[in-house]
Amino acid sequence: MEFSANQIAGLVGGSVEGDGNVTVSTFAKIEEGHPGAISFLANPKYTHYIYDTQSSIILVNRTFEPEKPINATLIRVDDPYATVAQLLDMVSKLTQQHPCGVEQPSYIGSGVELSPDCYLGAFSYVAPGAKIGKNVKIYPQCYIGAGVVIGDGSVLYPGVKVYYGCKIGKNCILHSGVVVGADGFGFAPKDGSYAKIPQLGHVEIADDVEIGANTCVDRATMGCTRIGRGVKLDNLIQVAHNCEIGEHTVMASQAGVAGSTKVGAHCMVGGQVGFAGHIHIGDGVQIGAQSGVPHNVASGQRIMGYPAVPAGDFFRQSVNIKNLGELNRKVRQLESELERIKSEK
Template sequence: MQFTAKQISEIVNGSIEGNGDVVVSRVEKIEEATEGGLTFLANPKYENYLYTTGASVVIVNNDLEIEAAINATLIRVKNAYTAITLLLDQYNNIRFHKTGIEEPSFIHPTAKIGNDVYIGAFSYIGAEVVLGDNVSVYPQVYIGDNVQIGNGAILFPGVKIYHDCVLGEQVTIHSGAVIGSDGFGFAPQEDGTYRKISQIGNVVIEDQVEIGANTTIDRATMGHTIVRKGVKLDNLIQLAHNVEVGENSVIAAQTGISGSTKVGKQVILGGQVGAVGHITIADGTQVQAQSGINRSIEDPGLKWAGTPASQFQTQMRAQVVLQRLPDLERRIDQLEKILKEFKEEKNK
C-alpha cells in the first residue's frame, strides 16, 4: 500500500511542509526509518533523530520549532501521537479486512449472520448465534450457542466464546482468550470434598472493549460478569465470576480480580495487581504494579501501592524507612552497647 504525503495530511487534518507528492509505503520508527518510510515525532527525547532520519515523511506537532535542515516532508498536526494512531487504525483496517466464509467451518442453520462478515476456516458457530455486520471471526474460533456479537467485532484465531455471552460493537478479542468459562465455585462438603456450583449466568462485554491474548473472563454464577464500554484489558488477565469493570478502565497483564468485585470507571491497575473478592474500587483509582488490594477503596481518584495496598505517598514513605532499617539496626546495636557499658561502669 502506498500513500502520498498529501493523502496522509488529509486523513490526519494536517498541513504539509515540503513535497506533498512524496510516496510512502510503510510505517517505521524515527531512528530506523529509511526512504519510503513514514514516521512521527511526539516525544522530545527523540527530537535529534528528526535531523538524521531517512524517512520520507514525518508527522510532528504544530508547535515544534525546527533548528536545522530537514530532508523529510513534514506534516504538522495538533497531536502527532493521536495522528499516527489514526493512521495505524486505517492501515490495520485495510490490511485485515476480509469477507466471506472459508471452508471447512461449521455454521448452525439457526445462526444469523450479518453483512460483510468474515468467518475463517475451522471455526464453529453454534445454534441461535447472532453475528452483526462487518464481524471478523478468524480461524479456529469457537462461538457457543445463543451468543450475540455486535457490529465490527474482531475475534482473532483461537478465541473461545461460551454459550449465552453478549459482545457489543467494535469489540476486539485477541488469540487464546476465553470468555464465559465457569467461575471458580465449589461448595465444601462434610466429608471434605467439594461440590461444583453450576454457573448459570453469562458475560456481557460492552462496546469498544479490547481484550488481550490468553485473558479469561468467567461467567457469573447468576446474573452477569460485566466489562463496560471502552475497557482495555492486557494479556493474561483473570476476571472471576460476577466481576464488573467500569467504563474506560485499563488493566495491565497478569492482574487477577476475584469474584463479585466491582471496579469503577477510569481505573488503572498495573501489572500483577491482585484484588480480593466482594470489594469495590472507586472511580479514577490508580494502583501500582504488584500491589494487593485486600479491602474496598472508597475515595475516588487516589493512587495506591504495596501489599496490602496503601495510599501511594504513605507506601513511598514506608519504603524510605525500610531502606534505612539496616542503618537503624546498627545504630540501635551501638546504643545498646553504650548503655551496657554505662550500666557496668555505674555498678562498679
C-alpha cells in the same frame, strides 16, 4: 502509496520544518528509522534518537526544541502520539480488510443466520440459536456456544471460545485464545473434598470492548459477569465470576480480578495487579503494576504495593526499607552511647 511531508502536514494540521517534498511510504520506530519512513517523538526518553535517526520525517511536538541539527524533516503537531494514531488509522483503513463470506468446512447450527457481510472462517463452530450481528468477522477455529449474541461489527480472531448464553456487544475485538464464559471457580467444601457449584449465570460484554489474547472472563454463578462499554483488557488477564469492570477502564497484561469484585469506570490497572474477591474499587482509580489490592478503594485514588497503599506512601516505604540498614546502625550507636552515658554516671 507515498506521501510527502507537505501532504501529511496538510492532513494532520501540522507545520513542516525542512524539506516538504520528501516522501514516505511506511512507519518506523524512531530508533529503527530508515529512509522512506515516518517516525514520531512523544516519549522524552527517546529524544536522543532524533539526531541520528534515518527516518525521512519525524512527527514532533510544536514546542520541541532541538539541541543539535536534525537531518529528517520535522512535522510539528499538538500531540505527536495522537497524530501517529490518526495516521496509522488512515493507513489501516486503506490497507486492512477483513474477509467476507463463509469458508468451508465450518459448522453452523440450526437457527443461526449470518448476514452476507459477515465472515465465518473455516473450522469455526456456531452452535444453535446463536445470534450473529451484521458485519461480524469470526476468524477460523472459533467456538460460539448456543444462544450466544454477538453485536454488529465485532471481530473474533482465530481460536476465540465463547461458551453458551454469553453476550458480546457491538464493535468488540476479541483476540486469539480469549475464553468468555468458562465456569467460575466455585466449590463448596463437603466431607474433605469439594462439590462443584454449577455456574448458571453468563457474561455480558458491552460495546467497544477489546480483549487481549488468552484472557479469560468467567461466567457468573448466577446473574452475570459484566465488562462495561469501552473497557480494554490486555493479554492473559483473569476476570473471575460475578465481577464487574466499569466503562472505559483499561487493564494491563496478567492482571487478575477475584470473584464478585467490582472495578469502577475509567480506572487504569497495571500489569500483574491482583484484586481480592468481593471488594469495590471506585472510579478513576490508578493502580501500579504488580500491586495486591486487598480491600475497597475510593474513587480517584492512586495506589501501589503489596498490599497496595497510596502511591506516595509506597515510594516513601520503599526508601525507608532501603535505609533500614542505616537505621539499624543508628540504633546500635544510640544503644552504645547510652551505655557509655550510664556507665559514666
